[in-house]
Amino acid sequence: MSTELETEFTDEFEFGEGRSLRRILLGAAGITGFVAVWWVASLFNPDFVLPGPAAVAETFAVEAASGAMTAALASSITHWLPGTIIGTTLGIALGVLLGWSETADDAAAPIVRVLRPVPPLALIGFAIAWIGINHGGAAFIIAAGGFWINYYAAYGGVSGVSDDLLDVARSLGVKSDVGLIREVVLPAASPEILTGIRTGVGRCWMLIIAAEIFGVPGIGRKILTASNNLAVDVVIAYILLMSLVYLVLDTGFEAVQNRVLAWR
Numbered sequence: 022m023s024t025e026l027e028t029e030f031t032d033e034f035e036f037g038e039g040r041s042l043r044r045i046l047l048g049a050a051g052i053t054g055f056v057a058v059w060w061v062a063s064l065f066n067p068d069f070v071l072p073g074p075a076a077v078a079e080t081f082a083v084e085a086a087s088g089a090m091t092a093a094l095a096s097s098i099t100h101w102l103p104g105t106i107i108g109t110t111l112g113i114a115l116g117v118l119l120g121w122s123e124t125a126d127d128a129a130a131p132i133v134r135v136l137r138p139v140p141p142l143a144l145i146g147f148a149i150a151w152i153g154i155n156h157g158g159a160a161f162i163i164a165a166g167g168f169w170i171n172y173y174a175a176y177g178g179v180s181g182v183s184d185d186l187l188d189v190a191r192s193l194g195v196k197s198d199v200g201l202i203r204e205v206v207l208p209a210a211s212p213e214i215l216t217g218i219r220t221g222v223g224r225c226w227m228l229i230i231a232a233e234i235f236g237v238p239g240i241g242r243k244i245l246t247a248s249n250n251l252a253v254d255v256v257i258a259y260i261l262l263m264s265l266v267y268l269v270l271d272t273g274f275e276a277v278q279n280r281v282l283a284w285r
Contacts, residue, residue: 072254081258089243090262097229097239100156104163104232105225109218112168116175116217117210121202141166142231149235159232159239166228167221174217178210215278222274226267 056074063073072080084090119126119133141162148158182205190205207214230241240259247255 069251069253072257077254077257077261080254081261084255084258090259093238093240093243093259094262094266096156096237097233097241100159100232100237100239101163101225101229103156104160104228105167105222107160108164108167108225109171109221111164112171112221113175113214113217116172116177116214117179117202117206120176120179120210121198121206137169141228142234145231145235154236156237158235159229159237162232163225163228166231167225170221170224171214171217174213174220175210178213178217179206181213182206182209212282215281219271219274219278222270223267226263226270229263 059071060074063071063076068076081090115129119129144162144165148161152158152161186205186209187201190201195201195204229239230244233239233241234245236242240263244256244259247253247259
């Protein structure tokens, strides 16, 4: 029996390694193909329309060496991080509440439907008036963007919890709403909630451009300024920086998500 289990484990491990290697090779091939197409397209366009990969790489190195890129990244994180945390926390909290309580859901449904279509960009005026042209105002825009993603993820996860699970918990002595939410609802809805958090993190990172459009310094502001000056190489360099940061964030959160949901 132990030999069979060892053989099965070895086969699964080798299959996982082979699949990971295949993904890496295919990913590398995809990136190589993209850069090749980009290089060919740049040959038929002036630099102010589409600079080549070499020119963008040089600009990226110059911006990074000068410290401008590090300063912009640090500034963006200053409002992205609190905005993401606030929007995520409030979205999950309200989603759990309305997904669990039909009374609260019925009372809040009209307000949700009125506010949901409002884009974060439409809130810039409120951010300036209420908070000011600063990191707090930018964090407000980012929080608004991350709120609804997490709200609907948590709401869908909680409202979709099986009544059978709740009945089993009640039969085992879990009677209070707080106990049922903590012991049954949140664990059962965790896949949807974590997916919402992961999506929201990426969404909030994308929103730094909108959050910085009214003058707050950061990566988004660098991109907007460079666009106005037709410095396309600088624009692409900072877009690549955004992509690299998102790659790190998403990869890290995926690892955490897989570990938390290993019970599945």
